[in-house]
Amino acid sequence: MKLEKFEGLRENYIASGGEIEEFKKQAGKVDIGYKISYSKKITEADVYAFGLVSGDWNPIHFDDEFASQTKFGKRVAHGMLTTSLVSAAVAQMPGIIVLLKTDFSYLKPVSIGDVVEVKGEVVGKNKNRFTLEIGCYVGDEKVVSGEVKLLIW
């Protein structure tokens, strides 16, 4: 989305290696079995911007030398940066989407430069409240497992 007052921020994000993913509002009726999928590359610009937004400057995400001495052996993306892609994935469902609950287990570290794919499926429904099972993948490897509850207005 282009907003004039943030054009500088957007341009700088792209110049820093950030990649813009298209936001495609989905059509159709949400019901049990409804599936979502969404992919985005997690770049260094994303890790840095997530640091700015959250204030999480954990050196395991930013300091090569520090990170090389941990069990990961290198810098990794913030777990919650990976799961922020779930926010985008569910927001593209039809209707006005409001998050109610998110439960995520961080199974594997995500490296900077990895493309994360979010896959989800509606597994529960109560009036206009829906439960989705969520998996985040890098290639075939599941890096996050979880569940989201949301409301559709």
Add this chain to the structure above:
Amino acid sequence: MKLEKFEGLRENYIASGGEIEEFKKQAGKVDIGYKISYSKKITEADVYAFGLVSGDWNPIHFDDEFASQTKFGKRVAHGMLTTSLVSAAVAQMPGIIVLLKTDFSYLKPVSIGDVVEVKGEVVGKNKNRFTLEIGCYVGDEKVVSGEVKLLIW
């Protein structure tokens, strides 16, 4: 944290109204009863940067006219932008912090310009794995309730 290659992104974030919070690594020994607290103002720059990073361009966060017609009556911050502050709060605990699991319930919308305070307390321990009860507050109002499990290396 200043990293030369992202200085433009940082400056643009600040120029767009984003506020930098100090990252203060805590001292002491983590055990049952250990408390954390961390506050950050959620600005328009944060909402926009979170859009860039996640790809979540849900109009309820960006479009005044659209948002005015929803039950919230105005634009609100992404729920996962609010909980990204939990990432910063726990990362400031002593040691190398690795997230294992996060469970959050989004109780109330957070308005753009709100200062969110994260409060947490260690309520469980198993070797170097810890469970924290988490609340996010705007003033006295609890906006997020949750639990985090993490590993300390």
